[in-house]
Amino acid sequence: MAEPLIHYDGFSRRAAASRCAELLDLVGLPAARERLRSYPHELSGGMRQRVLIAMAISREPQVLIADEPTTALDVTIQSQVLQLIDRLRKDLRMALxxxxxxxxxxxxxxDRIAVMYAGRIVETAPTTAIFDHPGHPYTRALMESIPRMDRERVEHLPAIPGFPPDPAAPPPGCAFQPRCSAARAACEDAVPVLLPLTSSAHGHLVRCPYPAPVPVGADHRGEPS
Ligand code: SF4
Known part of the structure; x- marks a missing residue:
């Protein structure tokens, strides 16, 4: 944590230690100053994740890129880490x-989601629009595979057949075509471009010429907060 502050921001070792304690306090680590002398194995998974977040914000970035920040954490800690990231995003006025x-x-x-498949964005829209009206067959299949309390319980959740393509040898045309339940012969002809799904000014774009239609009057939804 201290190294970037010392090497890039000219902090003395003592000042860097104070700043690190402040940062650990900011991310909600109890007994922050004492923790500066802890080894990683003395911290729980959630505490280590907080330290990493403190490292990430130590140089006050304008954009924080969090790559799978909650993988391998249990749901309680996952929720705490997400709340923490969201609070820091607002407090420090960062983009996330x-x-x-x-x-x-x-x-x-x-506020906004971009769904990617085989290295390309296949659908992008305000978050509520994606959840309310997913247009791309891949997004729809992902939604189907999420357990939902408001649906009848089934033994097996729907799964997408097949496997993601080899990035070095993608299939011709649409990369999702071998796994797509809506595929047709024309899907092999060319890589689809991103097209507007709705007339919303907030931009709901889908990389498929045959997306699921949005109900009439529903494209005003999903304005960013
Ligand atoms: S272009 Fe064809 S294969 Fe690709 S997602 Fe759309 S319907 Fe499916």
């Missing part, structure tokens, strides 16, 4: 780019 495979994680803390 959250990279995750878990749509539930992004639901509560993002």
């Amino acid at each position: 780019i959250l990279i995750t495979h878990d749509l539930g994680v992004v639901a509560g803390v993002t």
